[in-house]
Amino acid sequence: MRIEIWADMVCGWAHIGKRRLEKALASWEGEPVEVVWRPFQIDPSAPAKAEPLAGLLSDPMVEEALQVCSPGLSPSDNRARVAGIAAGEGLGAQWGATWRPNTLDAHRLIALAYETGGAALQSAVVERVLTAHFVQTLDIGDPGVLSAIAAESGVPWDGRGADLVRELLLTGKAKGVRTSPTIVVGGRALAGAQPPDVIRDFLADAAGQPARRLPxxxxxxxxxxxxxxxxxxxxxxxxxxxxxxxxxxxxxxxxxxxxxxxxxxxxxxxxxxxxxxxxxxxxxxxxxxxxxxxxxxxxxxxxxxxxxxxxxxxxxxxxxx
Structure with a gap:
């Protein structure tokens, strides 16, 4: 069973959702699964050169973008809430981003990781990118940061992957993905970083009614x-x-x-x-x-x-x- 996670690397709920999915799969007794990460952008208007988040959170355009993964909360309230939840998931007390980067190149690296080494390598690269952004507070839009992650992971880091990421972003939109993270299995979707038991129930339902694969x-x-x-x-x-x-x-x-x-x-x-x-x-x-x-x-x-x-x-x- 293929599990697709449509998520943005600057969305704190994506980091939390990754941990919760891992916990759900640790006790999963169903059919073997492959977890594939797909791109989503909560802030596609982010500039090519990253900006410090300090002072930006009161910007109405930034606030509107962040509402995609934190509906109903102001950016400051959401940051405090998500940081507490992240600590509870074992992501560390010093957790929180300091940059507003454009994530297209980070998504490109993640897509190339899957092409290079499949789901296991891609998961490791996703973890590395999320840690860089939320724990090390690095700029994951910086070519140097991404090049270092690629070198550590053994992913060829060249100009490939841009068209693939653009197509995948459009595919997610076509599928109705509207928030980060969204788990998709076949024709079923589960939005948000849900608790492990909810994820397991979702996977069990999806496995029980497999969607017919179209050409x-x-x-x-x-x-x-x-x-x-x-x-x-x-x-x-x-x-x-x-x-x-x-x-x-x-x-x-x-x-x-x-x-x-x-x-x-x-x-x-x-x-x-x-x-x-x-x-x-x-x-x-x-x-x-x-x-x-x-x-x-x-x-x-x-x-x-x-x-x-x-x-x-x-x-x-x-x-x-």
């Missing part, structure tokens, strides 16, 4: 559609890119790409894709309607009218739009 291409298509539904057409196109390269003749892939082009105002690409789809299936009223709207937005009313009229004849509801 990777189908999952990617569904995730792209989810992003489009969430009004992130550029994210949808990012996930669609490999499908367009490998399955560019598939009608479903082409139509979803056309919708994403239209939603992101790439009207030339939308028009080309939709004209090809209309040529393949002239009686598809939805494609006709979307092509008509694309032509309208391009300032081609006469051409648009032809397609909009045909779409309305085939599906009268389109005449009311």
């Amino acid at each position: 990777a291409e189908v999952e990617r298509l569904r995730h792209a559609e989810s992003l489009l539904d969430q009004r992130d057409p550029l994210g949808a196109l990012t996930l669609l890119r490999p499908l367009l390269d490998e399955h560019g003749t598939d009608r479903g892939v082409r139509l979803l790409a056309a919708r994403a082009y239209f939603a992101s105002a790439q009207l030339g690409r939308a028009r080309t894709a939709l004209e090809e789809l209309v040529a393949d299936v002239p009686d598809d009223s939805y494609v006709r309607h979307l092509l008509g709207r694309t032509l309208q937005r391009q300032g081609r009313p006469e051409e648009a009218a032809t397609h909009l009229t045909l779409a309305a004849v085939m599906t009268p509801d389109y005449g009311d739009l």
Whole structure:
């Protein structure tokens, strides 16, 4: 059973959640598990060069970002509460971050650790990064800090992994991950750093009703559609890119790409894709309607009218739009 943990390395609950999951698994008697860490960002607007946290906690933008992993609490109240809980979990009395880093490179290191040595190495690197941030109070956005962790861990530290992390962030968004940490097993999710007994119950339920594994291409298509539904057409196109390269003749892939082009105002690409789809299936009223709207937005009313009229004849509801 694969356990995915979607978490950010600057979220204290992620450190606590790691300890609690380890305690839950220590007494787990079910099927073997693989724990894989996935990226999530609670503060994607953090600058490339880290800032000291002192004085930033009263910033409304920072407070809004931190609410993702501490809903209902002010940053100062949350820090005190989480520090106490962390001490209770054995993470040490001197626990608490001092930097506001951007975590993209830390996530890149963690993703490369999994590629290099699998779940065991990745877990060790995650522990090292969390300790650096919360116990050693280092800047985990600093290339030197990450390079040292990579060298200690035997992870090749080069320019690879950036595209993978971006895709994984979009995949988490498509799956509905909204907080750090979130444990995902199959199609089930458990949000927050829950107590070990709650985690064990969750894993037992997930193991008792295993989700049917879809082909990777189908999952990617569904995730792209989810992003489009969430009004992130550029994210949808990012996930669609490999499908367009490998399955560019598939009608479903082409139509979803056309919708994403239209939603992101790439009207030339939308028009080309939709004209090809209309040529393949002239009686598809939805494609006709979307092509008509694309032509309208391009300032081609006469051409648009032809397609909009045909779409309305085939599906009268389109005449009311």
